[in-house]
Amino acid sequence: MRKPDQCEKEKGCNNNMVNKGMMKTRKGLWSPEEDEKLMNYMLRNGHGCWTDIARNAGLQRCGKSCRLRWINYLRPDLKRGAFSPQEQDIIIHLHSVLGNRWSQIAARLPGRTDNEIKNFWNSMIKKRLKTNKSDVSTISQNDSIGDFCVDASREIIREHGMFMSIHDHEIMINCMDSSLTSTTTTSSSITNNLMFMNGHDQFDHLPPLVLDKINCDSNGGSSLLNISSCLDQGVYGDVLEVPYMFNMVNDNTNPELGNRVIEEINANATFDHHELDNKTTHHVNHHFNGGSDGDIKVEEVVGFGNHWQGESYRIGEWDLEGFFANVSSIPYLDF
DNA sequence: AAAACTATCAACCGCTCCGGG
DNA sequence: ACCCGGAGCGGTTGATAGTTT
Structure with a gap:
């Protein structure tokens, strides 16, 4: 924790008055009195311009500092x-x-x-780095820290016995974490698993990750997520629905749910259209839901690279609101 | 008991994004 | 089209409490 102090030049705060030297702002820890002032003001007046809030609440803080304090500490809905x-x-x-x-x-x-969450994660990673010191020392020159962190993440998931198989986990990491340019051997298998389906309207606009899950082999492939965990713990948001949803499809233990999800997809899915870079052509016979729903021809293999960094692939663009509005059984997180 | 070490977490910093003028 | 200010984000710092030596 930092000592409360005064600063004349408020670095990092672009408060107009501060920059003009019209007002000295406090930095460092918040006193109980300051907390009370901000809390009272926010409860009375609600959100607004943070610079104004800082001024009107009688605080010698920059708006940025007030915002941070409110969001991270004073907000009434915070869980301790x-x-x-x-x-x-x-x-x-x-x-x-x-x-x-x-x-x-x-x-x-x-x-x-x-x-x-950031603090939690960083301390967890630190712990892991400590316990795996030997592993760290074996990182080759060609490995990035990113790769190491991905490995650590995989290992954590393995230890926790969580949702995904390593295979699926790799796919998701590589698809969705635009900061990673993995050079691991998984890249080629990922490439081979990202399929783009043509000729079937309802699949034309699906992101590759989704298509990959649809395309999982008829022997069952690797189940992406544990369906019971999914439903017990609740999952929501604009990112996770897709893999969770397709686990439902692929979950052999609950064919009824799988069929229902398929119906919902057919009826409601309105994925954003993405232009895909097609690199090669593959024809793969697809056995949807164990092959019982007929074959789907996969025409294109989508190359894997930095697609997720560009305009075409951005997390959160998949519009599944319609879908989830109609799947009321999927609970929301509320611990 | 005290020094050294470690974990936690509040807060700062620099940056990007976005909207308004 | 450009500039400016506010909001928000992620990385980092550093104080403090707790633990170990």
């Missing part, structure tokens, strides 16, 4: 205390999908802040 095991699992899983997008992860954990 340590993360529950479920929350930890969700964080680990979401991180494997989203990477260091703390705000997006926090958005899926009600009552938790991005700062909290």
Whole structure:
């Protein structure tokens, strides 16, 4: 924690008055009096321009500092205390999908802040780095820290016995974490698993990850997620639905649910259209839902690279609201 | 008992994005 | 089209509490 102090030049705060030297702002820890002032003001007046809030609440703080204090500490809906095991699992899983997008992860954990989650994750990684010191020393020159973190993430998931198979986990990491340019051997298998289906209207606009799941082989492939965990713990948001949804499709233990999801997809899916870079052509006989629903020809193999970084692939663009509005049985997180 | 070490977490910093003028 | 300011994000810092030596 930092000592409260005064600063004349408020670095990092672009408060107009501060920059003009019209006002000295405090930095460092918030006093109880400051907390009370901000809390009272926010409860009375609600959100607005943070610079105005800082001024009107009688605080010698920049708006940015007020915002941070409110979001991370004073907000009434904040959850206190340590993360529950479920929350930890969700964080680990979401991180494997989203990477260091703390705000997006926090958005899926009600009552938790991005700062909290970031701190939790960093301390967890530190612990792991300590326990795996030998592993760290074996990172080759060609390996990036990113690769190492991905490995660590995989290992965490393996230990926790969580949702995904390693294969699927790799796919999701590589698809969704735009910061990674993995050079691991998984890339080629990922390439071979990203399929783009032509000739079937309802699949024309599906992102490759979805198509990959549809295309899982008729022997069952690898089940993406544990369906019972999914339903017990609740999952929502604009990122996870797709894999969870397709696990439902592929879940042999609950064919009824799978069929229902398929129906919902056919009826409601309105995925954004993405232009895909087609590199090679493959023809794969697809056995949807164990092959009982007929074959689907996969015309194109989508090359894997930095697609997810560009305009075409951005997390959160999949419009599944319509779908989920109609799948009322999927619960929301609320620990 | 005290020094050293470690974990936690509040807060800062620099940056990007976006909307308004 | 450009500039400016506010909001928000992720990385980092550093104080403090707890633990170990």
